Amino acid sequence: MTAHTWRNWSGTVTAHPARIVAPRDEGEVADLVRSAGAHGQRVRVAGAGHSFTPAAATEGTLLQLDLLDGLEHIGQPAPDGSRLVRVGAGIRLRDLTQQLAARDLAMENMGDIDAQSLAGAISTGTHGTGARLGGLATQVHALRLVTAEGQIRDISPERDADLFELARLGLGTAGVLTAITLRCVPAFTLTATEAPLPLDHVLESLGELLAADHFEFYWFPRTEVALTKTNTRDGSCPALPAARRILEDEVLSNGLFEVTNRLATAVPALTPQLNRFAARALSARTYTATSPEVFVSPRRVRFTEMEYAIAADAVVPALREIQQWLHHSQENVPFPIEVRFAAADQVWLSTAYARPTAYVAVHQYHRLSHARYFRAVEAIMRDYDGRPHWGKLHRRRADDLASAYPRWADAHRVRTAVDPGSVFANSYTERVFSPATGRG
Ligand SMILES: Cc1cc2nc3c(=O)[nH]c(=O)nc-3n(C[C@H](O)[C@H](O)[C@H](O)COP(=O)(O)OP(=O)(O)OC[C@H]3O[C@@H](n4cnc5c(N)ncnc54)[C@H](O)[C@@H]3O)c2cc1C
Missing domain, CATH: 3.40.462.10 (FAD-linked oxidases, C-terminal domain)
Incomplete structure (x- = not known):
């Protein structure tokens, strides 16, 4: 057992990471991922620990991106008044909505709490309610992430569409999200x-x-x-x-x-x-x-x-x-x-x-x-x-989840291509994403 203990909000998960680090910027994230990979150690990011599943747990390096929480850029308004807003991926939803409100903007839809980090919320498919509206990941326009090789990449539907799909909802298996561009609507x-x-x-x-x-x-x-x-x-x-x-x-x-x-x-x-x-x-x-x-x-x-x-x-x-x-x-x-x-x-x-x-x-x-x-x-x-729900308790495994998702094989292909050494895996992602015959 290491000196570090990490627990989630509900008390259903306790982990003992080898180290817990709060990088100050994207460059430090890339250095940490490279050095962990070189030492054969795995990396996970914890947001606010509000998943009931061990989604964020690791015995390797645990990153906390609370310092990557700035508002980086606001685009020009589209004809419908919406604007693209780029923020640090570690921002908590509470801080994000306050920053948006100060600029007469809002998220199109939200769940019932705002304690989560934006990256954590989209990575598990967090949603609110509204029969004509999608979950939070549908509000994502573009992403910046650090890959297993320590590369910083800007991705969007126009630029590396497949990686974008896995990164915007994939339990952090595509890499460490460092910035997220959201389509925000006029405050309402x-x-x-x-x-x-x-x-x-x-x-x-x-x-x-x-x-x-x-x-x-x-x-x-x-x-x-x-x-x-x-x-x-x-x-x-x-x-x-x-x-x-x-x-x-x-x-x-x-x-x-x-x-x-x-x-x-x-x-x-x-x-x-x-x-x-x-x-x-x-x-x-x-x-x-x-x-x-x-x-x-x-x-x-x-x-x-x-x-x-x-x-x-x-x-x-x-x-x-x-x-x-x-x-x-x-x-x-x-x-x-x-x-x-x-x-x-x-x-x-x-x-x-x-x-x-x-x-x-x-x-x-x-x-x-x-x-x-x-x-x-x-x-x-x-x-x-x-x-x-990827962030809430269940007992399903990859073998019986695959048939529920028509694009499962695509997600698997992209995951194994971008992270062949499973640097960003943990026991939970292996259970839900990797077929029993091998690791994905
Ligand atoms: C009281 C409560 C109310 C809730 N209400 C709702 C609700 O209304 N609707 C709903 O859908 N869900 C709800 N949830 C579930 C919650 O929204 C999700 O579990 C969400 O993932 C938690 O966000 P987090 O920041 O705590 O992420 P964590 O639980 O810390 O992490 C979630 C996942 O995201 C990954 N991750 C985090 N940051 C990054 C990053 N920067 N890069 C890559 N991967 C990253 C982690 O590794 C992990 O796999 C609720 C949970 C609680 C406890």
Whole structure:
């Protein structure tokens, strides 16, 4: 064991890298990669450690790119007002959205937190919700990366398109991303409408609900209630009074939620009542705020998570099967199931590749076992040709993932060409990308 210990946010991964280094610039990244390669050592980059999987773990050199977080360039506005913005790849989403807002710009779509690094978020296929919108990797216009040979390369769809595809969503196996050019849109506000509704009603009305810019819902296991969130662009409702926001987002969604989870852990028989209470504790509300304020919520209660992408039109039968399993197993699950949507995209290893997608995310409180629950849901999701989120827990391997991705062989070809010595591999990338007969 080395002196260094690295842990991820959820506590599901601990690693002991030989060294942890925070390079100050791209030149240092290239030197570190060359020297690690020369000593037969592997290299991984850790972003904010918010993956539940060991995506960033290594026993070799662990790079942290927190110092590569500057705003490097803003392009001229396109006719639709969008602009290309180049930033250091280590920038946290929170800092990025603040820098963009100061220039009247925004990310087109976001997930539900902003603690991640931009490079980490795109590398695992992080997404938000919106049936007409893709995940974060679809917002990437160009990249700069350091290859296994220590070369610094600028890549884009026009310049080395294949490498660009692997680099923009490939768990860091193409190289170390040092700068990312994003297509950003003019800053916008959202009107958020949040309301508890009967689950049956939500499942029957999905067609209409998905017409909204961003729709998602949280369904509390073994209840008939779904907490819906519908966000519409360019709204003009009043902002939430600060006191109400603190009461609902901090006290009820986090403080009280921690209490209900502890109670459910101590007295499992109470969980269905606690879930009904949790689903109704947040009353309906409508407010307008800037897009990052609406997309992002504080997440202070620790949990583990698995998320599967399935075809959007399979989501109702898939949820019904999960409902049946929960009913029969009486599993103790005090955390809601989150359901989101995305447009089909063309990113080779994207979970939404070539199909309109529904994301079904199951969570478990960190003090409760997730094993049986996640295994059961995973079995259901496999029957629906589900693709697991690269940053969230799952048990799939390369051999049974390959057929889920039409461009799998291309990704494999590019990976082995750009990193023949597997400098950027770790046990997780070997499990999910390398066929059992050999390393990729
Ligand atoms: C509370 C919570 C909420 C979440 N919400 C969402 C959500 O709404 N939607 C969603 O899709 N996901 C969500 N996630 C998952 C999360 O977005 C992803 O796991 C994301 O990868 C985490 O980013 P990170 O910066 O922590 O990256 P890490 O977990 O540190 O790293 C992820 C991967 O990126 C690689 N990497 C990082 N930086 C670089 C670089 N510079 N060059 C090359 N490779 C690099 C790492 O090696 C690793 O393989 C959530 C996770 C948590 C814990």
